[in-house]
Amino acid sequence: MVLSQIVGCIAAFFNAVTFVPQVCKTWKTKSAGDVSIQMFIISTTNASLWSIYGIGINDPIVYTVNTIVFLLSVSQIILKVKYDRANKK
Amino acid sequence: MVLSQIVGCIAAFFNAVTFVPQVCKTWKTKSAGDVSIQMFIISTTNASLWSIYGIGINDPIVYTVNTIVFLLSVSQIILKVKYDRANKK
Numbered sequence A, B: 001m002v003l004s005q006i007v008g009c010i011a012a013f014f015n016a017v018t019f020v021p022q023v024c025k026t027w028k029t030k031s032a033g034d035v036s037i038q039m040f041i042i043s044t045t046n047a048s049l050w051s052i053y054g055i056g057i058n059d060p061i062v063y064t065v066n067t068i069v070f071l072l073s074v075s076q077i078i079l080k081v082k083y084d085r086a087n088k089k
Helices: A002-017 A020-029 A037-056 A060-088 B002-017 B020-029 B037-056 B060-088
Strands: none
Touching: A002 A060, A002 B037, A020 A060, A020 B037, A037 A060, A037 B002, A037 B020, B002 B060, B020 B060, B037 B060
């Protein structure tokens, strides 16, 4: 139980921060032409399902991490749509 | 138990396919300048930890999905390094 909690916390941390570098890079460079929007649509769907599941089983680690991933994925989609339009002009 | 298995299978499917669109896009466009390599380094680390954990607890869903994610992340890193170098010339 202790080992699975440690692994869960490490995995939760990595899951939460995975998309941070991509959002930061897109924010800085104002360009996301090479980034796949489908990847972030899948990730948004996945994170929202997990958030609902986490609330359902009342597990704060599951819903907190997945809410962070959901928000980062939505941010990336918004940034990509915004900069793709701006860069096409 | 049945519900958690269903959710686990749906999540496993989404996790396994998340990076497929990005690898396909990079493969087709031969360009990944806007893609964050740090994102895929984090994801490679995470997937390898989960694969080891999955083998440890003998859960084929955990280690199969994470081996797929690991291979896709490594492929994306190789493609990014290759095309970034080629596009700099």
